[in-house]
Amino acid sequence: MIINNFVTPKDTQPAPLPSETDFVSNDINIKNELSRKHLELLEEVRNHLKNYSSEPLDMVDALQKLCINHYYEEEIGLILKSLYARMSNNDDYKHDKSLYEVSLSFRILRQEGYYVSADVFADFKQKDGKFKEEIAQDVKGLMALYEASQLSLDGEQILQEASDFSSGALKEMVPSLDQDQAMITTNILQHTWWKDLGLAQELKLARNQPLHWYLWPMASLTDLSLSEQRIELTKPIAFIFLIDDIFDVYGTLDQLVILTQAVNRWESNSLEQLPHHLRICIQALFDVTNEISDNIYKKHGFNPIDFLKQSWINLCEAFLVEAKWFAEGYMPTAEDYLNNGMVSTGAHVVIMHMFFLLGGGPNIKSASIVNENQGITCCLAKILRLWDDLGSAEDVDQDGNDGSYVAYYMKENADCSIQKAHEHVMEMISNTWKQLNAECLYSSHFSRTFTKACLNLARMIPMMYDYDENHSLPFIKEYINSMF
Known part of the structure; x- marks a missing residue:
């Protein structure tokens, strides 16, 4: 038989092509070899650590x-x-x-x-x-x-x-000093859930920054085994920014009142009076929060939905207070602004989700402490609010306006310069850090994993709110670029 000018004996058959089984077997062998090397390296490090x-x-x-x-x-x-x-x-x-x-x-x-x-x-x-x-x-x-x-x-x-x-x-x-910086690399998971929601297309003026949002859980939950928790925690962080933008640049005051009432009821029927783009955002909030609660229940045997709902209610009510102040031209005292502003940071929402994602559900007393913005939650929220207000009273690339503790403090202290006001705020931040350190060191209500995560969140704040004169965050952009 002649094939393509090559002579092949009649009793000789072509070599069989590799089957799917061969590929699977080879893949398993490669994985086993990598697993073996992985275990050997772990043991090598363990021996170094012991000796x-x-x-x-x-x-x-x-x-x-x-x-x-x-x-x-x-x-x-x-x-x-x-x-x-x-x-x-x-x-x-x-x-x-x-x-x-x-x-x-x-x-x-x-x-x-x-x-x-x-x-x-x-x-x-x-x-x-x-x-x-x-x-x-x-x-x-x-x-x-x-x-x-x-x-x-x-x-x-x-x-x-x-x-x-x-x-x-x-x-x-x-x-x-040598200015070279070590590159931080990661195989960051793509958040397909964010794309699937389609909210970025509906709310074009809202921030669309999934990588920025993922930095928070990536820095706070550093254990490799917490990959699922990092992804889940990114979801409420995304909604905090979205709802903040809705209150700042999208909704009229009447719409914001209806929205807050709808979140209070946690019912889809309550959303009918809202325009489409606001309605789908809050509906997505309901769906994602319910899904997170279901997953926590399946994994830890405790359904935290009531606590999570209350955290969103508290956030929306704080946003609504600020919206009413701005609409009425009302100037609150620096203390009143700060007390409300600590809630409107959304820190309690993040910490509440993180608490349950880490399995803290059965400890109702600890959950109540987080829910009531006491201790660790209060300290972290205060540091976040003060750092944010040091940067700017305007949101990045936004037309809406927020208040600023610095502005209200200077209004109450007519002889205070901007420099003195900043020094005063930095002293407040320093004192609050000491309180946070004490809470994390001495608190018996929370696991070490949880307190470490809270400390890591607080450590991220100066970097995440390091505004320049153009109200942008160049350091964050460099940091994200370095990871890729």
Whole structure:
């Protein structure tokens, strides 16, 4: 037989093509090999962690920053217990340690719920009470000291001094530092749910920033096992921004009253009086919230729908108060504005969803604390509101207007300059951070996973609201670009 000028013996058959089974088998072999290598690497790191010749905190810190520390919880726990015992029972422990080592030990222990006295930094001060000049050139130590100082509690003056000293020294050194930044990479999941909702097409003036919204849960829920929770948490964050834009630039006051009443009733029939674009947005809110509640019930055995509904009711009512103030030309006191503005940040909505997504449902007392904007929720909302108001009283690329604590504070204090007002707000933020640190350190109502997530949310705020003179957020754009 002759085929294409090649002679093939009659009794010779062409080699069979690979079957689907062959491809599947090969794929399984590849996955098994990758899984084997993965386990070998994990075990290799575990052995390094167990047999680390010097202080292992560098390695613990690296594992936490790489978000793979959950593989080594037992080993890290033993390391931290041993370190805490040595620091607590040995006054000489810190004398032979560098600024970096002491600062790193202090920060990681406090982050993990161990109380360490701020007096560990006393040895780095001179007789006159100021920090030693020789540490002003220690970049690594200064950065560690600054990070440690952010975990201060009320009354810890030495940590305030540490923050001022380290930040001042680092700022002076900026021109000589290497400006290369490590690239942060991720395989970020595409939010097809957002596209499927079609709200970006219906509300063209509203913010359409799914990547911005995803940054919050990505930074707060760092454990790799919480991928599903990160995606779910992005959904209420998206609706907070959407509803904010509806109240700012879309709805008339009459429509906003109807909308708030509809959310209060949580009934689709209540939406009939609203225009189409507002109706589908709130209907989507109902559907997504009910879906999240169902998923939480299936996973944790507790249906949080009543708590989640109440968080949205509180948010819409706070938005409506601001809308009425603006429509009537009313100037609230700075305190009244702040109290309402803390609710209108939506922080309580995010924290409430996060609480239940992390399995906190059976603890009704803790859920009530979150729902009533106490403790951690109150602190985080206050920091968010004040940081946001420091940036601008106008939303980014929006025609609508919000109030500003800075503006109301200056109105009440006629002799106060904009600089003094900003300094006052920064002091408020600093004091609130101390309260938040104390709440997370001492609170027995919440899991460590939850309190860590709240702290991470608060840490994100300065970056997420770092406005420039054009009311835009260039740093966020650079940050997102770096991830890709």
